[in-house]
Amino acid sequence: xxxxxxxxxxxxxxxxxxxxxxxxxxxxxxxxxxxxxxxxxxxxxxxxxxxxxxxxxxxxxxxxxxxxxxxxxxxxxxxxxxxxxxxxxxxxxxxxxxxxxxxxxxxxxxxxxxxxxxxxxxxxxxxxxxxxxxxxxxxxxxxxxxxxxxxxxxxxxxxxxxxxxxxxxxxxxxxxxxxxxxxxxxxxxxxxxxxxxxxxxxxxxxxxxxxxxxxxxxxxxxxxxxxxxxxxxxxxxxxxxxxxxxxxxxxxxxxxxxxxxxxxxxxxxxxxxxxxxxxxxxxxxxxxxxxxxxxxxxxxxxxxxxxxxxxxxxxxxxxxxxxxxxxxxxxxxxxxxxxxxxxxxxxxxxxxxxxxxxxxxxxxxxxxxxxxxxxxxxxxxxxxxxxxxxxxxxxxxxxxxxxxxxxxxxxxxxxxxxxxxxxxxxxxxxxxxxxxxxxxxxxxxxxxxxxxxxxxxxxxxxxxxxxxxxxxxxxxxxxxx
Amino acid sequence: xxxxxxxxxxxxxxxxxxxxxxxxxxxxxxxxxxxxxxxxxxxxxxxxxxxxxxxxxxxxxxxxxxxxxxxxxxxxxxxxxxxxxxxxxxxxxxxxxxxxxxxxxxxxxxxxxxxxxxxxxxxxxxxxxxxxxxxxxxxxxxxxxxxxxxxxxxxxxxxxxxxxxxxxxxxxxxxxxxxxxxxxxxxxxxxxxxxxxxxxxxxxxxxxxxxxxxxxxxxxxxxxxxxxxxxxxxxxxxxxxxxxxxxxxxxxxxxxxxxxxxxxxxxxxxxxxxxxxxxxxxxxxxxx
Numbered sequence: 001x002x003x004x005x006x007x008x009x010x011x012x013x014x015x016x017x018x019x020x021x022x023x024x025x026x027x028x029x030x031x032x033x034x035x036x037x038x039x040x041x042x043x044x045x046x047x048x049x050x051x052x053x054x055x056x057x058x059x060x061x062x063x064x065x066x067x068x069x070x071x072x073x074x075x076x077x078x079x080x081x082x083x084x085x086x087x088x089x090x091x092x093x094x095x096x097x098x099x100x101x102x103x104x105x106x107x108x109x110x111x112x113x114x115x116x117x118x119x120x121x122x123x124x125x126x127x128x129x130x131x132x133x134x135x136x137x138x139x140x141x142x143x144x145x146x147x148x149x150x151x152x153x154x155x156x157x158x159x160x161x162x163x164x165x166x167x168x169x170x171x172x173x174x175x176x177x178x179x180x181x182x183x184x185x186x187x188x189x190x191x192x193x194x195x196x197x198x199x200x201x202x203x204x205x206x207x208x209x210x211x212x213x214x215x216x217x218x219x220x221x222x223x224x225x226x227x228x229x230x231x232x233x234x235x236x237x238x239x240x241x242x243x244x245x246x247x248x249x250x251x252x253x254x255x256x257x258x259x260x261x262x263x264x265x266x267x268x269x270x271x272x273x274x275x276x277x278x279x280x281x282x283x284x285x286x287x288x289x290x291x292x293x294x295x296x297x298x299x300x301x302x303x304x305x306x307x308x309x310x311x312x313x314x315x316x317x318x319x320x321x322x323x324x325x326x327x328x329x330x331x332x333x334x335x336x337x338x339x340x341x342x343x344x345x346x347x348x349x350x351x352x353x354x355x356x357x358x359x360x361x362x363x364x365x366x367x368x369x370x371x372x373x374x375x376x377x378x379x380x381x382x383x384x385x386x387x388x389x390x391x392x393x394x395x396x397x398x399x400x401x402x403x404x405x406x407x408x409x410x411x412x413x414x415x416x417x418x419x420x421x422x423x424x425x426x427x428x429x430x431x432x433x434x435x436x437x438x439x440x441x442x443x444x445x446x447x448x449x450x451x452x453x454x455x456x457x458x459x460x461x462x463x464x465x466x467x468x469x470x471x472x473x474x475x476x477x478x479x480x481x
Numbered sequence: 482x483x484x485x486x487x488x489x490x491x492x493x494x495x496x497x498x499x500x501x502x503x504x505x506x507x508x509x510x511x512x513x514x515x516x517x518x519x520x521x522x523x524x525x526x527x528x529x530x531x532x533x534x535x536x537x538x539x540x541x542x543x544x545x546x547x548x549x550x551x552x553x554x555x556x557x558x559x560x561x562x563x564x565x566x567x568x569x570x571x572x573x574x575x576x577x578x579x580x581x582x583x584x585x586x587x588x589x590x591x592x593x594x595x596x597x598x599x600x601x602x603x604x605x606x607x608x609x610x611x612x613x614x615x616x617x618x619x620x621x622x623x624x625x626x627x628x629x630x631x632x633x634x635x636x637x638x639x640x641x642x643x644x645x646x647x648x649x650x651x652x653x654x655x656x657x658x659x660x661x662x663x664x665x666x667x668x669x670x671x672x673x674x675x676x677x678x679x680x681x682x683x684x685x686x687x688x689x690x691x692x693x694x695x696x697x698x699x700x701x702x703x704x705x706x707x708x709x710x711x712x713x714x715x716x717x718x719x720x721x722x723x724x725x726x727x728x729x730x731x732x733x734x735x736x737x738x739x740x741x742x743x744x745x746x747x748x749x750x751x752x753x754x755x756x757x758x759x760x761x762x763x764x765x766x767x768x769x
Binding site: 078079080081082084089102103105106107109110115117121122123125307308311312315316325327328329331332337339341355399414 | 487501525526527530531553554555556558573615616619623628648707708711712722723725726727728729731
């Protein structure tokens with residue numbers, strides 16, 4: 001670089017604004033502007049607190065769908081069969097209520113980044129949004145979610161025909177918590193209304209099973225052997241696909257389901273503290289087998305596997321079984337959707353040693369932004385979308401699996417299911433044991449991702465016992481910090 | 482027979498053939514993701530994960546992406562997201578050039594205590610994680626009404642385009658002999674006229690290169706558009722991902738078709754000003 005000569009300095013006839021002056025003024029102005037703008041963000045959302053009462057209390061008189069006529073609401077959703085089933089029905093809601101609905105879609109991989117930013121920013125940009133039950137444990141404590149209990153209990157705001165109890169109990173419990181360490185689910189406020197859900201079971205290539213004259217396994221040891229027998233790497237075919245990526249989402253489907261069936265738990269409650277139990281004898285034994293299953297009969301790039309990879313392999317005939325969400329494998333059997341469409345069937349998966357069919361669930365629910373300025377309209381939308389009529393319409397006209405209402409499952413869903421062998425039987429076998437098998441806690445995502453990392457470490461050769469001891473120790477520290 | 486190598490003829494030796502083969506292999510490897518994307522865009526849903534190269538090609542996916550069906554799937558009109566991307570990226574580059582070119586000239590010509598710190602601060606906008614600053618930006622944008630607007634996008638994209646323009650052009654201005662400008666000043670030119678009529682024309686290839694690079698980086702930006710826009714000002718990069726589907730229903734073929742369409746504007750632009758780009762990027766490459 002050439003050295004600039006001093007003669008090249010710009011000349012200025014008037015008083016020169018010194019660089020220090022300039023930087024000082026810019027710093028003061030910039031700092032002030034930034035501080036003024038950021039202070040409201042420190043309020044962590046703009047939600048109502050329990051001291052302020054609920055906006056539901058302001059709704060009085062008889063129930064009327066037209067109570068918020070003329071308003072418009074925005075909803076944030078992720079592209080999903082649930083959302084796609086309801087999209088054509090939104091005009092029915094507008095006709096019923098006079099409320100306009102604008103949908104914004106964000107892909108699943110970035111959905112919670114966007115939602116988190118909005119809620120942390122205290123924005124009421126979206127009045128209603130899709131939320132998974134585990135996210136309530138994180139988004140609820142800062143006051144970002146509206147408690148829907150007062151809305152459910154107010155007959156001026158909720159139709160007599162709504163019948164909240166018709167929603168499966170495990171789902172109602174999954175979306176209710178008091179945010180107290182050690183408290184079970186089912187206590188506290190109702191932070192979302194379950195809208196669609198999935199049980200984690202086994203989907204398999206029935207055509208291939210029939211050709212070989214075999215049936216799905218009923219115990220975990222038989223399941224492992226079956227998966228190994230079905231694996232033929234030379235033909236790019238393997239026994240069972242399940243998630244293995246470095247994410248909390250690796251733990252919650254098949255792994256947590258079978259982990260619970262084998263009698264293991266994630267935490268034990270000791271007073272108001274949680275003690276991680278991922279290193280109990282049962283947990284270590286099961287984890288060893290699970291990782292061995294991944295090695296011997298799982299996808300070769302298991303540590304990168306997400307559910308779309310697993311369901312894709314089932315659909316193109318590479319994987320003979322998948323242990324994941326029933327609703328994620330469901331679309332693969334629809335005509336034209338995959339190579340193996342029409343060849344798939346479902347099974348509850350292996351029972352535990354005591355015959356347990358404990359099954360972990362995922363539910364996409366609808367929650368209300370506590371900073372929303374249009375809460376009545378938002379509640380009417382949630383009530384409509386989770387109501388019997390709209391859910392039945394969604395089931396009849398599209399691929400809405402699984403509906404969260406028993407009446408809709410027994411009615412419209414069974415009528416329209418068609419040729420999905422074992423789907424109903426599997427659902428009915430596990431539904432009474434289907435609930436969130438995790439202990440609710442606010443550090444769920446960090447600690448469950450730690451768990452997935454531990455699985456990967458064991459997969460790559462670390463000793464299961466010592467690795468799970470280390471995991472339990474760090475997770476105990478983290479959840480009680 | 483003479484073994485003399487005539488002009489235009491190549492000598493085929495084992496080394497040169499191996500070098501060509503290696504080059505061809507690298508070319509194939511480098512372009513394979515693009516080829517795969519194009520192939521995927523031509524497949525039906527049933528064939529998207531079950532076939533490699535043998536399939537029944539269809540243009541239906543492109544039609545779906547641009548049609549009402551595409552809008553129904555994603556809640557945004559893909560064509561309008563393309564227009565938003567073009568408007569916001571062109572706008573962002575223009576603003577960066579208007580402010581950044583004089584800034585680069587000043588940075589290249591004047592040294593003062595802390596000038597390197599200022600330049601480093603500008604550069605830090607490029608490597609600071611976008612997610613780190615996006616929450617306060619989200620709050621500010623909501624407060625001042627810039628959320629979900631094209632103007633808001635143009636403004637925030639300055640974090641992407643401005644450092645590129647200033648840093649690239651500063652090196653061009655530094656490479657210009659000062660004598661030219663000093664001669665102009667001796668002839669009575671003002672500083673502004675010297676900049677506009679002497680320095681600026683000489684760095685045109687650099688401006689073209691910087692503008693194109695800034696445009697491409699702005700075009701590819703995802704996080705700011707994801708967080709700071711809604712349906713009104715969604716850009717094409719966000720719109721592409723909305724075709725991915727979810728819940729076990731994946732539309733890789735539609736996503737690939739959308740990506741192919743989205744890649745066309747920067748590709749056309751790059752080919753159009755390729756001459757300037759090559760010259761611009763190689764300019765100053767051997768500077769000490």
